[in-house]
Amino acid sequence: MKFTVLLVFIIAFIVVSCGSSKKIETLKPVADLANPIMYDKEISYLNIPVSIKLKDLAYQTNTILKGLIYEDAILEDDNLMIKVWKQAPIEITDDKGKIKVVLPLKVWLKVRYGSNVFGMDLYDTRELNFNGVATLIGEAKFTNWQLSAKSNVQSVVWKESPSITIAGKSVPITYLVNPAMNYFKSTIEQKIDAAIVKSLNFQDNVLDALEEITKPVCVNESYDTWFKLKPISINATEAILKQDVVSMNLELACFMETFIGKPFEDTFNRDEIQLKQVSKTKDQFLASLIVVSPYLKASEIITKNFHGQEFTSGSKKITVEKVNLWHKNGKVVIALTMKGSLNGTIYLSGIPKYNIDEELIYFDDLKYVLETKSTLMKTANWLAQGIILKKIATYTKYSIKPELEVAKTQMEYYLKNYSPAKGIVINGNLAPIVIKNIQLTDQALVATISTTGKVALKIDGLQ
Structure with a gap:
């Protein structure tokens, strides 16, 4: 009896030992x-x-360049006062690999005419308005993060010849307007280039x-x-x-x-x-x-x-x-x-x-x-x-x-x-x-x- 109990105990121990985790x-x-x-x-x-x-370049340029773009408010230096506005949207197109800018203009002039006789100023002034178109050509350049055109005014075409009426006669005043164009052109070029740079x-x-x-x-x-x-x-x-x-x-x-x-x-x-x-x-x-x-x-x-x-x-x-x-x-x-x-x-x-x-x-x-x-x-x-x-x-x-x-x-x-x-x-x-x-x-x-x-x-x- 004791042997049987001992045998069962040993077998149980072995089974438990084998089944338990280590x-x-x-x-x-x-x-x-x-x-x-x-x-x-x-x-x-x-x-x-x-x-x-270029149409997108033109769109951006037109949103930037508006209204008055040039003004000369001094009459005495050249007998001429002038204001220039952008009259209509700018057009920008490709001209043989260069940027062509067409700028419609509205111009106001105040002209002084006459002479000094025996120390007396015999002058009169007239004001007039006329329209024209400026054409600029520029090279597309990309430097220092910016696209520029380096524009130059090629021509300014007036829809009518600048003139005034004196004593019932039309008197051309191109000789007065043209000298001012040198300043006018430079300003237009700078304005156009600045607008293109800013737009892009x-x-x-x-x-x-x-x-x-x-x-x-x-x-x-x-x-x-x-x-x-x-x-x-x-x-x-x-x-x-x-x-x-x-x-x-x-x-x-x-x-x-x-x-x-x-x-x-x-x-x-x-x-x-x-x-x-x-x-x-x-x-x-x-x-x-x-x-x-x-x-x-x-x-x-x-x-x-x-x-x-x-x-x-x-x-x-x-x-x-x-x-x-x-x-x-x-x-x-x-x-x-x-x-x-x-x-x-x-x-x-x-x-x-x-x-x-x-x-x-x-x-x-x-x-x-x-x-x-x-x-x-x-x-x-x-x-x-x-x-x-x-x-x-x-x-x-x-x-x-x-x-x-x-x-x-x-x-x-x-x-x-x-x-x-x-x-x-x-x-x-x-x-x-x-x-x-x-x-x-x-x-x-x-x-x-x-x-x-x-x-x-x-x-x-x-x-």
């Missing part, structure tokens, strides 16, 4: 110091052909737009993904006028980044953005975009991969409850917190690489950390076997396809009839996105992706 203690690899995220960046070059229709001052518009897009933008709330652009400089070619369209190329050099988790905002300094005049720009843009995946975010995603997965060997089974990642000596440490036949945390390490076909980041040469392997060999050899490790490796793969799609969608958004303002339209196309390299930092895994494409900006119907 607690393992493994040495945790110490993470590298958590310094700020630092990684190599590649400059993106966004080539933007710009075309401006790129600096404020471009810098305002750049300041806006340097602010981090959340492009995918589900993945907490943010896009950030940091401009460096802008190159511009000379303006070319052809078939009533002014064309030039702008090339923006910048850094482009996508963060998982909101990045820090940089203070935008307008004075740091340089405009350089160049003879030629690239015929397409090259975009190198940084995708920053903090280990904390990657840990959360991989933890979800393990949800509901069981790893078995005979009667032994475990599930992974939590995953943590960090950087150590050029590799990524993967900490798996488990429960089941074995309770505790084990540590693996591997080198992240990108599988272009599956669009996944995987960990090459994935192994148990040396101290972890030694512990498993002593207490849970079944878990140390390669077949279990291969199964685990399957769930440590990390997809950045959503981030790539977000990056592509974000760029394409600005390339499909994007209109930042009325009359301005941007169109373009992208080549497939390619992963160039993966870098490890103390806080994050950083992937550099690149793409090429073309983009064009047209100004049509500007208001």
